[in-house]
Every structure is written in structure tokens, then in C-alpha cells.
Amino acid sequence: MTTDQVAFKIGLLGPSRVGKTSLVTAMLSEAQRMLAGSGVAMVAADTATEVVIDGNREALQGDLLSGEFLHGSLLGTVEPTYFKLALDPGVPDARIDIELLDFPGGWIKPKDRVGVEDQWEKCRKFIAASTILLVPVDASLLMETTEKEHLRLLPQFLTTVQVEQVARDWAIERNRRPEEPALVAFCPVKGEAYFNDNGGIKNRSVLLRQRFDTVYAGVVQAVRAEAPKATILYAPVDTIGCVELVRADWTKSSTGIWGFDAKYRVRGKAEISRMGVDDLMTAIAQQLIYGKRLAGAQESDDLRALANRAAEYAERSEGFFRDIWLWVNRERQARRTAAAQHDREAREALHRVLALDAVLEKIAAQRFGPRVSRL
């Protein structure tokens, strides 16, 4: 990846085991589905991403085939993992890179990152530079915890206090860059049992939303207070879909440590049935398109003023707008080359570069499904 490559950053924020890695895997799969036939591909941009995601998919397939869904085919993240994806229109240098950071969940607790402060600092910087923050939320923990003595464990297990702290820092950073779009998406996962739109019988989505509102109130408030312009989405996601919660227990070990264990079984045809991941892709595409419009704005003075400021900003920034600017410039370059050379190859290249915009526009224009709401 050259330094000239556009790389949009997405931060993932949540405790270990919440479902971050699964969410990235689902996003790549869903993007591939949405882009099929468009001439644009979503690909893993480096070997590490390719092999790791393949491995996750295989482990998941294995679980599904065996009919038994073992919570544990995916091991915990030990060190920060950078997932590198790319939207590739098939023209050299014209692709858009998307980078996601998945770090050990424990690191969001300050006392658990002693000795790795340097690496945490890199993670923190990445998150600060991310225009998008994805916060997976463990729906099964929210819904299956009812006893008082267990409810008091929720902040520890969901790490809401730490998530709030990191989200606040992110929001403060976003507010310093008012021209840039900012999106935080709360994604309840492991919630197959609470919706009836994807193979489930009961619809308990209202209760799930209530529980979320109660437990994550502080996090939402922090973002709203620090970055009033940020888009805040509630977007429940099924990364697997064809599983169902059969049992969930809080247990205490002999040494007095609490644990939460949820057992799932495969339902129906044992075929992955993602839900809501396309909504996430739409939200991400909207960010890109918004930035692009701003950068290339000609329509109104207002926008032009903004765009000018953005351009200025891009000069000295290494954030969102620098990448948008590179993107716009590459497109201009392709137009110029096509106009100057008149040959088939140049026109073909321009055509493909424009296909990338077209497909992003299309995805961005999709309406959110009924699960999604703005907070």
C-alpha cells in the first residue's frame, strides 16, 4: 500500500468476545454480496487480512456444519489487528482502502494496558483519526441478565465506562474537525433471538432497545455532548443469523469469579443469514459520498465555502479530507487522461473509476432497514 493510497479508518470499540472480529468478517462478506456484478470488488488488501478473515469464515462454517455453535472457535485477540480492505474498481491506484482496527478488548481498561502503553497510543491515534466508530453491543448480555446481582456486573462485562471514555475522546476529536463527517454506530450483535425478521419467532426488539438505552445512556450522552453534529445510529446486526440462543447462565467459579455463558444452536438450513450489515455499509458509503460532495462542491456558496475550508484543511491534515482529496484528484486525473488520449484504454479506466462512485452512490442511497434508528 503506497502512502498515496486513500485509507478510511474505522475504529472498533468493545470488550473482548463481544463480536468485533465477526463483525469485520461479516462486513467484508456483505460488501462482496452488495457489489456483485458492479465491476467494483471489495477485497482483503493484505495477506494478513485475507488469511485471518478466511480462517474466521472457515471456523464459522465448521460450527454451522456441525450443528453445534461453539463459542470458542474464535479465540480472543492478543495484539492489535489492522484489517485492511479495499474497494477496487480494477484500475491501478484508484482503489479506496478501508482500514479497521481491532484491539484486545481488555486494553480499553487503563489498568489492563500496563506495559503496552506505546501500542495503545497507536490505537488511540487511529481511533482519533477514524471518522467512523463501530461499537458492537452484546445483546445476549443485555437481554439475559435479569437478577440484581448480575445486573450490577453488566458495566464490567460490557465495559461501558471505558467505552464511554474512548467514545468521548473520539467525539472531542471529531468536534475539532467540524467539516468532517462523523458517525458512531452502536451495533447490537448476538441478538438473533430478539428479532422475528430473520428466522426468529419472537420479536423482543423493543425490550432490547430499552435495555440498550438504559445501559448505554452514558456513552450516547458523551458523544452527543462532545460532538453534537455526529450521526449516532442504533443498528442491530446479525453476523450469523441462523443461530438461536438456547441457554444463558451466569455462573460463579470456585474462586468467586463471575462468568457468563450463552449457548447457541443452529436453526433452519445452517446457512449464514446476515441482517443489518448492509445498513452499516450504507452508513459508511454515505460518509464517503458526503465527503466527496463537499470536496467537489460547486452547487452552493455555502458548500463552496465549506469545501474551501476543507481543502485548506486537507493540506495540513492527515485525516479524512486528505484521503477524499486524493480520491477526487485521481478521478480528475483519469478524466484528463481520457480526454487527452482518446484511446480505449484511458476511457475504460475512467469508466471503471466512475463505476466506483456510482456503486457508492447507490449503496449510500439505500434506505435503512426497520431495525435501524437515529439516536
Place this chain on the structure above:
Amino acid sequence: MHVHLRTRGTDIDYRFIGDTPKAFWWSEYKRRGLTDHEKPVIVVESDGAGWRIYLHGAESRRRDNRTTPITFSIVLASGAPEHGDRDDAADREFAFRLINLWLEAVSEPSGRSTVAERLDEVLPAITVDHWLASGVDPESARAAEKAVRMAFSSGLSEPEPPIAVSTSEPPYRRWLGDLSDEKSRETFVAHVRELLDGRQGKALILTFVQAPDDPVVADLAAAETGDLALLAARRGRTPVEGMHPLGKAEPVLPADGKDLRSRRPRPMGRKRLPLVALAVVILLVGLIAWLMLTGTGNATPLPALSAAATTITSCPTSKISPDMTPGEQPERPTSDPRAHRPWSCSASTAAAR
């Protein structure tokens, strides 16, 4: 010898017990598209004067508070003689035995491995939880080291099967085979023995590699000057058949044309240190300036810096230390009586990507 143990507890996430190595040098291989240090792997590096080892993937019986299986990593590094550390034969023997057991675990992932069994024996959940909770703490670091040493010291537990080591001279000094191939594994082990005994080179399990002609393998071979024992281990690969020689590293001749072997080693004297430090600072400033000018969110390769720094220190001086930054290239001093290949010492080790 330094021993670091990393695992997670019931509540507390993965971390090194008591004391964290200064640099996570092993993660460089992931960045280079060679191996995933979060999968079962063995990474052995030797610059002739010292060695360091990263082992990951043995799976504990312990479970976290969400019933997820827990894994171990062990990082070993030879001591620094200038600090008064001495690696005796016993330490090398210990490292060798541990790597052998680890290889057995990695190549037969089904079922419980001896390594995991032994580690669990000396590391009950309550102990691990307690050590992890104490944060940075020399005492728990020492206790963890002691536990690891105990788990693998000879004469303990049930007797081990004899280690299968290829006794004949390896057919190649630089080669790639397959993790599933017994002969390749035996040769790998023979190389490990030599690396511990002072040959310069690397023995690596590569989880991202599936064939000898993978471009990353050629890149690696071009960047490394010492021995290379590589085992392809990518999921779903068609096993590599036999052992494939990799491009020979050219012996690097100094400008005056003399063979390096005939030169006397010039240990990095105190007088040269400031010079080297100055050069490194200049490089650093340059790199930072360049980063600021061209800066983007893309992870910018660090090794450009550290590799350059290595070049300046010149031939027979550097030594692997547990604190070296990722990407730094070890070199072997020619004065080492165990050295017997001319290509081991070179300024071009800095060609790391």
C-alpha cells in the same frame, strides 16, 4: 536467558505476566505478510551472538469469563553478556526442548498437547489470575518464569519421547518445506539446534505462506543473510512437497575486497557510539519530517528506520537483545568461533522491507 509468559486470566485480558518485553519484535512478520503471531507458531532468530524465540498458540484448559479457550505465548531471549548474563548449555537445552514440544503441538493441533498440559500443571487459574492482577510486578514475572522453567525442566513429569532430529547435514542452509512434512520438521529442528549454538539465521513457521514461490518468501530470502529454515503453514494449502532451496545469500565483501572472515571484529567501541547515535538521530528526524510531509493513515513501515540504524553500526557489532525494535536485523560477529559461513555478516541485512 529471559523468559516471558503471556496469557489471559478469567477476567483480565491477554498480557505478559509481570513484565512486558520492550519490543514486540515478532509482530513484524505479520506486517510483512509472513506469519500470524496469534496462530500457533514458532519464530526463532539468531544473530550468532544471541537468539530470541517467540512461541504462540498452546491452548490452556482454562476458560475466560465467556468460556472462550485461552492460549499461551512464551518469549525467550538469550542473556546479554555485557549485563553479566550467561547462557549456559542448560538454557540452550531448555529452549531446544521447549521448541520441540511446541513444534509437536503446532503440527498436530488436534487434542491436548504436552506443552499445554505441562503449562496448565504449573499454572492453575487462581495463580494466573493473581499474577495478572498484580500488573507490572517483578515478583510475578519471576514466579511465572520459574513456573515455565519448572514445566519443561528435564526429569519432570512423564518421560518424553526422544526428539526426532535430522542428524545428517541439512541438504540446504536456506530452504522452505511444509509443516506437515516429517522430514522438513526434523531438519527444522536441526537448524534450531544450530541457531541456538551460534549460527546466524532464522527458523520460522509461516502461517501466511503456502508455496515456495510465494513472493513474500523471495522477499524474505532477499532480506535475510543467514540460514533460513521455513515451514509453510497456511490454512487450506496443498502441502509443499519436500524441501525447496531458497536463493543463496551472497557473501558480502567489504569495499576493500577482503573476505570478511579475515577481518578482525571491531566491537562497537565507546568512541564510535556517539557517531552512531548521531546518525540514528539524523535518520529519525529525517523520517519524522518525511512522515509529516507525506503522512497518511497507512501504517508506515518502521523498519526503514531500524534497518538503516543497523547498517550504520556496521558488521560484527549488533547482537539480538530482547529489547531490539521490530525489524531490526541481527548480525553475527565474525569473531565467533562457531561461525563458519562468510555470508553471515553483512551490512545489507538492512534490506528489510
